[in-house]
Amino acid sequence: MARLAPFQRLQRDFAAYIRDPENVTPPPGIEPRRMAIYARLVYNNVESVLANVFADLQEVVGKTTWRAVVRDFLRRHTVDSPYYSKLPDEFLAYLATREGGPSLPPFAADLCHYAWVKYALPLAPDMPDDAFDDDPLDLDDPVAVSSLAWPLQYTFPVTDIGPDCQPSTPPDEATYLIAYRDRHDEVGFMASNALTLRLLALVEAGSPLARSFGEIAAELARPVSRVEAAGLAIVNRLHALDVLVRA
Amino acid sequence: MAVHAGHEGPQGAGLGLRRAFMAEFAADDGAAEGVDFLEVAPENWIDVGGRYGHSFRALTERFPFVCHGLSLSLGGPTPLDRSLLEAIKHFLNSHDILCYTEHLSACTDHGHLHDLMPIPFTEDAVHYVAERVRVVQDVLERRIGVENVSYYAAPGPEMSELDFIRAVVEEADCLLLLDVNNIYVNSINFDYDPVAFLRGMPGERAIYAHVAGHVREAPDLRIDTHGATVIDPVWDLLDEAYVAFGPIPTVLERDFNLPPLADLLTEVGRIREAQSSGALSRGARGACPSQGRTRG
Numbered sequence: 001m002a003r004l005a006p007f008q009r010l011q012r013d014f015a016a017y018i019r020d021p022e023n024v025t026p027p028p029g030i031e032p033r034r035m036a037i038y039a040r041l042v043y044n045n046v047e048s049v050l051a052n053v054f055a056d057l058q059e060v061v062g063k064t065t066w067r068a069v070v071r072d073f074l075r076r077h078t079v080d081s082p083y084y085s086k087l088p089d090e091f092l093a094y095l096a097t098r099e100g101g102p103s104l105p106p107f108a109a110d111l112c113h114y115a116w117v118k119y120a121l122p123l124a125p126d127m128p129d130d131a132f133d134d135d136p137l138d139l140d141d142p143v144a145v146s147s148l149a150w151p152l153q154y155t156f157p158v159t160d161i162g163p164d165c166q167p168s169t170p171p172d173e174a175t176y177l178i179a180y181r182d183r184h185d186e187v188g189f190m191a192s193n194a195l196t197l198r199l200l201a202l203v204e205a206g207s208p209l210a211r212s213f214g215e216i217a218a219e220l221a222r223p224v225s226r227v228e229a230a231g232l233a234i235v236n237r238l239h240a241l242d243v244l245v246r247a
Numbered sequence: 248m249a250v251h252a253g254h255e256g257p258q259g260a261g262l263g264l265r266r267a268f269m270a271e272f273a274a275d276d277g278a279a280e281g282v283d284f285l286e287v288a289p290e291n292w293i294d295v296g297g298r299y300g301h302s303f304r305a306l307t308e309r310f311p312f313v314c315h316g317l318s319l320s321l322g323g324p325t326p327l328d329r330s331l332l333e334a335i336k337h338f339l340n341s342h343d344i345l346c347y348t349e350h351l352s353a354c355t356d357h358g359h360l361h362d363l364m365p366i367p368f369t370e371d372a373v374h375y376v377a378e379r380v381r382v383v384q385d386v387l388e389r390r391i392g393v394e395n396v397s398y399y400a401a402p403g404p405e406m407s408e409l410d411f412i413r414a415v416v417e418e419a420d421c422l423l424l425l426d427v428n429n430i431y432v433n434s435i436n437f438d439y440d441p442v443a444f445l446r447g448m449p450g451e452r453a454i455y456a457h458v459a460g461h462v463r464e465a466p467d468l469r470i471d472t473h474g475a476t477v478i479d480p481v482w483d484l485l486d487e488a489y490v491a492f493g494p495i496p497t498v499l500e501r502d503f504n505l506p507p508l509a510d511l512l513t514e515v516g517r518i519r520e521a522q523s524s525g526a527l528s529r530g531a532r533g534a535c536p537s538q539g540r541t542r543g
Contacts (some may be wrong), residue, residue, distance in 0.1 A: 015356035078358035082318035
């Protein structure tokens, strides 16, 4: 950052206190009661959207840990997005990159990501009106994954986690899901599997269907013809759900 | 130079639009007839798709809208966020928004804190903020209004709040969003005469006004929550504003503890009544100053 003007140094100290009122000295010459109002307003505003979106995490870790985590987020995370509604995204980034801080269960990042999907998908920017159609897809048709279909892979069983299910180690099998918003803005979640997500990853990377099936067949050491037949059925189920669209 | 703010902005009495009221506004059953225009924070609607996005689009096609920004951080230390500014510009144009206003405050240090922090009232800060407002106006290709914010602490002031506000709007040649509730809140928090303050504001630049409720934290401290009914002293101050500056278009802000929409529409109706009587008393004063509304 460029050299700060004197008034900006005042602002920096002002904000530093707000971020961490327990450890930072309040700016001189200002009544502590008044600084405390700022600290409280900022904390409450940030906490309210996070508590709303990550209610499941709050429930499993309890109020005390939750408050410590929100405070740690405020203290240490630099929020780049100007959008208040993106604070949950920023919280995920904090969880992914934080070192130290209040202890959280090993499934916290997975659980929060899943909660974020439920929050963010209904609000995500629309697909173009003409993106969806009902004609069956064939092997040669160019396809794409809808920007409103989000393949999800979690180490922990996010759909089961709650106060009575708090695994300390991940199960052998990952949890595969596809979250999608269809042309009527209905949001759905479907259980999926590694193979389907591999196909979606290939499609997202720009690979045509035929080549994607060929690659999967090679990976599985199966005949291409069988993978194509099974794969095309899956593709059309996903197309009917508006997960895959004609490119 | 006379600044004719009026024709650039909205007319009449408006309401801050909350998502909770979208369905009622969308119903188009006459319930929202009493609202002349609606106000939203662009940051809350930029790139929002799905059902909310569609409802919002339907409303901007039906109602006049104004935008009141949250995150530009006109007084903040980091460079202006050009990508946000471009997004706002696109949003204003694509929804045919009448005007755009921001807060005379900072909401960032090195990152976003999503609340309004005071700008120290200094000469350097005046130049700094005015230059940023000018850049924003250049990018948006329109003048913007800046709002006098509520505050609870004044770090390192070297001039009065009023001088600061006046200097910024003059140097930036921008418009004013006259927040009447904030004047009242600050007058308690910093023990000054709200009417004298109001009359010292550059009201001729006011593109519209805000009125809102607040909470009483302590006898000498009010917090601008937008979470309560507007209190009588604030209504009185709004009357004073209309007498001083004419019936400025005015938005009722209500963001928390939302009552039924009908209650808010009653308050919006009260704005309209005040605008009519304010216009009358101002007209009377103009015609015959001795019969004008007494000041103070």
